[in-house]
Amino acid sequence: MNYNEFQNYLKILSQRGSKLGLDRIKKLLQLIGNPQDKLKFIHVAGTNGKGSVCAMTSNILIEAGYKVGMYTSPGVTCFEERIQINGVNISREILAEVATYIYSYAESMEDKPTEFEVVTVIGFEYFHRTGCDVVVLEVGMGGKMDATNVIGAPEISVITAIDLDHMEELGSTVSLIAKEKAGIIKDNGNVVFYGQNPEAFDVISEICIQLHAELKCPNYSNLKLISHSVNGSVFEYNELKDLHISLIGKYQIYNASLVLCVMDTMKNKGWNISDEAIRKGLIKTKLPDRFEIVQTNPYFIMDGGHNPHGVTGTIETIKEFFEDKDITVLMGVMADKNVDEIISIIAPIASRFITVTPNNIRAMKAEELASKIRKHKINVFAYDKINEAVKSALDFAGKDGVVVAMGTFYMYSEVKQSLLSCK
Numbered sequence: 536m537n538y539n540e541f542q543n544y545l546k547i548l549s550q551r552g553s554k555l556g557l558d559r560i561k562k563l564l565q566l567i568g569n570p571q572d573k574l575k576f577i578h579v580a581g582t583n584g585k586g587s588v589c590a591m592t593s594n595i596l597i598e599a600g601y602k603v604g605m606y607t608s609p610g611v612t613c614f615e616e617r618i619q620i621n622g623v624n625i626s627r628e629i630l631a632e633v634a635t636y637i638y639s640y641a642e643s644m645e646d647k648p649t650e651f652e653v654v655t656v657i658g659f660e661y662f663h664r665t666g667c668d669v670v671v672l673e674v675g676m677g678g679k680m681d682a683t684n685v686i687g688a689p690e691i692s693v694i695t696a697i698d699l700d701h702m703e704e705l706g707s708t709v710s711l712i713a714k715e716k717a718g719i720i721k722d723n724g725n726v727v728f729y730g731q732n733p734e735a736f737d738v739i740s741e742i743c744i745q746l747h748a749e750l751k752c753p754n755y756s757n758l759k760l761i762s763h764s765v766n767g768s769v770f771e772y773n774e775l776k777d778l779h780i781s782l783i784g785k786y787q788i789y790n791a792s793l794v795l796c797v798m799d800t801m802k803n804k805g806w807n808i809s810d811e812a813i814r815k816g817l818i819k820t821k822l823p824d825r826f827e828i829v830q831t832n833p834y835f836i837m838d839g840g841h842n843p844h845g846v847t848g849t850i851e852t853i854k855e856f857f858e859d860k861d862i863t864v865l866m867g868v869m870a871d872k873n874v875d876e877i878i879s880i881i882a883p884i885a886s887r888f889i890t891v892t893p894n895n896i897r898a899m900k901a902e903e904l905a906s907k908i909r910k911h912k913i914n915v916f917a918y919d920k921i922n923e924a925v926k927s928a929l930d931f932a933g934k935d936g937v938v939v940a941m942g943t944f945y946m947y948s949e950v951k952q953s954l955l956s957c958k
Contacts, residue, residue, distance in 0.1 A: 596669060
């Protein structure tokens with residue numbers, strides 16, 4: 536199949552829905568020779584910060600001289616972004632070639648695999664064919680029953696900040712969600728956890744004891760913020776001084792500290808990672824849609840935070856840099872999120888809301904979202920077309936206001952394209 540045929544195949548796969556479980560992907564991987572068993576992994580689960588942690592980890596290892604695969608989801612700017620080697624997206628030609636190879640095996644199965652399972656297998660096969668030294672592997676949802684958890688013992692199981700999200704699938708409490716995330720921990724493995732949440736820590740530490748796994752958390756008492764601006768942060772952690780990160784938001788230095796703890800564990804396992812590689816990897820890390828300032832005059836910020844914990848970090852950063860500004864929030868969300876709580880967190884900083892319907896089957900309709908926002912007695916305008924919503928937001932902002940597009944990664948590309956067309 537060519538790339539367009541692959542895209543059509545993805546649409547067919549998406550109609551199968553999302554189904555947790557490992558039986559289908561195990562079968563498919565067996566049919567193609569279990570490429571995942573020939574790779575080394577850093578497996579990353581958690582509620583918030585996975586993308587940032589994966590990107591920083593990958594960039595540091597690249598700077599250390601390793602060939603690094605990275606598998607993440609969703610693709611923010613394009614589908615191919617989900618599968619990278621040394622920061623370069625898989626090409627459309629190779630993607631179609633690997634998909635063609637896997638297609639006949641996948642469709643021969645009685646219990647056919649889902650979209651996420653097929654894409655995960657494509658990633659494994661590609662990373663194996665190209666001889667990656669290590670793969671930074673992001674969990675899709677949860678941990679224990681996520682398709683990525685088909686791998687054996689990774690170099691490290693990393694668990695980022697945990698909060699309430701995907702509650703219908705993972706559980707209604709932090710403890711239940713933590714237990715699901717901790718499903719990536721393997722016998723006698725190495726685990727690095729973000730910490731900070733005592734309820735989650737109790738669950739994860741107990742599971743580590745049961746599985747004889749070594750647990751480490753960053754020592755945040757040795758973390759010191761030196762300076763912070765819309766260009767990033769300078770901080771110190773343990774003996775490392777004058778560390779720079781380009782990612783915006785004070786919370787990013789906590790994610791960076793988690794990554795530094797991962798690097799310490801990797802070095803203890805024999806990986807050659809210099810302080811210089813750490814410095815270069817951190818400052819080179821940039822991510823679309825993580826408090827990304829895509830233009831100034833007026834400021835237009837895009838952020839994919841989609842649960843209360845993630846949105847809180849975004850709002851704190853807005854308050855820090857733009858508290859005295861007129862703020863227009865352009866918002867789209869998935870219907871399965873804790874929308875009412877998210878709105879209540881955003882509402883105090885918003886002068887007005889503009890709502891849109893992201894291009895995803897799980898998206899909440901713009902008018903339904905608007906009706907929820909109206910309960911907060913704030914002006915809100917619902918739009919059927921994202922390009923019209925972006926133009927309206929810019930008109931409200933003028934030269935001195937701020938537009939914040941937030942709520943989901945799934946509207947990033949269309950908002951970005953609409954913004955470019957308005958210039």
